[in-house]
Amino acid sequence: MPTALERAVVAMQLGRPLVGRIVAVPGLCSYGQPRVISTYPVMWERPRSCMSGESGCASPVCTTAPRPFPTLYWLTCPHLREAVSALESQGMIGEVMERIERDEDFRGAHEVANMRYAGQRMALVSDEDWECLEREAPNMVRVLKETGVGGVASLSGVKCLHMHVADSLAGNSNPVGDMTISRLEQAGARLECDRGRCVPARVGAVNAGSNSTKLLVADVVPQPPVRAGTHLRQDADGPWRLADMCRPPKVFRVKQDTRITGLGRGLEETGRLSGTGRTATVGAIRDFVGIGRTLG
Numbered sequence: 001m002p003t004a005l006e007r008a009v010v011a012m013q014l015g016r017p018l019v020g021r022i023v024a025v026p027g028l029c030s031y032g033q034p035r036v037i038s039t040y041p042v043m044w045e046r047p048r049s050c051m052s053g054e055s056g057c058a059s060p061v062c063t064t065a066p067r068p069f070p071t072l073y074w075l076t077c078p079h080l081r082e083a084v085s086a087l088e089s090q091g092m093i094g095e096v097m098e099r100i101e102r103d104e105d106f107r108g109a110h111e112v113a114n115m116r117y118a119g120q121r122m123a124l125v126s127d128e129d130w131e132c133l134e135r136e137a138p139n140m141v142r143v144l145k146e147t148g149v150g151g152v153a154s155l156s157g158v159k160c161l162h163m164h165v166a167d168s169l170a171g172n173s174n175p176v177g178d179m180t181i182s183r184l185e186q187a188g189a190r191l192e193c194d195r196g197r198c199v200p201a202r203v204g205a206v207n208a209g210s211n212s213t214k215l216l217v218a219d220v221v222p223q224p225p226v227r228a229g230t231h232l233r234q235d236a237d238g239p240w241r242l243a244d245m246c247r248p249p250k251v252f253r254v255k256q257d258t259r260i261t262g263l264g265r266g267l268e269e270t271g272r273l274s275g276t277g278r279t280a281t282v283g284a285i286r287d288f289v290g291i292g293r294t295l296g
Contacts, residue, residue, distance in 0.1 A: 001023065001024070002022045002023075002024065002025045002034075002037070004250075004252065005200070005219060005221070005250075005252045006022075006025050006034050007022060008200075008221040008223065008250035008252070009033055009034055009198055009200065009221055010022065010025075010034050010037055010076050011221075011223055011224055012198065012221050012222055012223065012224065013033075013034070013076045013077065013078055013198055014076060014224070015224045016224050017223075017224060017247075019043075020039045020040060020043055020069050021039060021040040021043075022037050022038070022039055022040075023038050023039060023040050023124065024037070024038040025037055025038075026038055026073070026169075026170040026171060027166075027169040027170050027171075029077060029192045029198075030192060031192070031196040031198065031199050032199075033077075033196070033198040033199060034076050034077075034198075035075065035076060035077035035080060035169060035192070036073055036074065036075060036076065036077075036166045036169045036170050037073070037074050037076055038072055038073055038074075038124075038170065039069060039071065039072065039074060040069065040124060040125075041068065041069050041070060041072065041121045041122075041124055041125055041144055042066050042067070042068065042069060042125060042129055042133065042140075042144075043066070043067045043068075043069050044065065044066055044067075065136075065137075066129075066132065066133055066136065066137050066140055067140075068140045068143045068144060068151070070121065070143055070144060070147055070150060070151030071149075071150045071151060071163055072117060072120060072121045072124070072149075072167075073163065073166035073167045073169075073170045073172075074162075074163075074166055075162045075163070075165055075166040075169070077192065077193075077198070078193075078197065078198065079190070079192055079193040079197065080165065080191065080192070081162060083184055083189050084161050084162050084165055084180060084184075085162075087161060087180060087183060087184070088160075088161055092161060092180065092183065093158055093160075093161060096158050096161070096176055096179065096180075097157075097158060099179075100156055100158070106175055107156055109173070109175045110155075110156065110158075110175050110176060111148075111155040111156055112173075113148075113149070113167070113172070113173060113174045113175060113176070114148025114149055114152065114155040115148070115155065116172065116173075117148055117149050117167060117172075117174075118144070118145060118146065118147065118148060120172075121144055122144060122145060125144065149163050149164055149167060149174070149176075150163040158176055161176065161177075161180050164176040164177035164180060165177045165180050165181060168180075168181060169181075200219035200220060200221045200252070201219070201220045201221075202217065202218070202219050202220075202254065202295065202296050203217070203218060203220055204216065204217045204218075204288075204292035204295070206285055206288045206289070206292075208261070208263060208281050208284075208285060209263070209264075210263055210264025210265075210267065211260060211261075211262060211263070211264065211265075212258050212259060212260050212261060213258070213259050213261045213263075213280075213281050213284040213285060213288070214256075214257070214258045214259075215255065215256065215257040215258075215288040215291060215292070216253065216255075216256050217253075217254045217255040217256075217291070217292055217295050218251050218252060218253050218254055219251075219252045219254060220249050220250070220251055220252075221249055221250045221252070222249045223247040223248065223249055223250055224247070225247060254295055255291060255295055257288065257291070259280070259284045261277055261280035261281040261283075261284050262274055262276065262277040262280060263277040263278060263280075263281045264277065265277050
């Protein structure tokens with residue numbers, strides 16, 4: 001399962017709050033950040049009548065209505081998404097479709113990849129969810145069982161190059177994804193950025209108080225707004241507020257330490273900071289700065 005830090009990084013990469021449930025991060029870049037995620041194929045939302053006794057289904061997940069989420073692998077790396085988008089804008093999807101039509105071996109491998117993708121997607125769905133889906137949403141069962149990469153209806157079709165690249169980078173055999181990656185390499189494009197743009201900012205703080213000196217080292221990940229657009233725009237609820245748009249960053253503790261240094265010991269009686277406390281505080285600060293530098 002992905003860590004809370006990985007989920008926060010993915011939200012930052014996508015520029016929006018996460019939709020759906022991430023079940024794995026099968027692809028990392030050399031900076032150790034997610035570049036591909038795998039998501040659960042079913043989303044449950046909106047109250048429905050399944051628990052009312054009309055359908056006889058007693059599953060606790062059936063308190064909400066199902067929605068298909070047929071894209072199993074998502075490309076999250078901003079650098080790669082931009083590079084693949086450039087190829088799409090140059091008409092590469094048409095080139096891929098042309099090769100599928102004229103190259104029988106390529107078409108066969110592509111269809112096999114689509115069927116394998118559907119099988120992987122089906123394997124993720126729990127027995128409990130399948131029971132509810134077959135009872136409540138048979139059309140959605142067909143979508144999950146019969147469609148290919150990203151929910152494409154035809155096994156010889158292609159919806160989006162990003163999905164195929166994600167499938168390849170997740171360790172699967174995908175001829176369209178491999179062809180796209182090869183085209184990027186032939187054009188001299190890097191498959192990752194050269195500055196680690198998704199690496200969380202590591203920050204450190206030392207607080208010297210009257211009784212103790214404290215250290216905190218943490219990774220900080222900016223988070224996208226809950227709602228897109230400008231606070232001047234209006235909707236049914238009235239003007240959007242800045243509070244609707246802004247979300248605080250996610251903070252993940254790396255190292256925390258406290259030392260009793262007694263800087264203010266005897267201050268009320270003497271009006272002066274403790275000599276031994278000053279020595280202990282300076283020593284603690286020196287040690288904490290060293291720890292911070294070691295942790296980056």
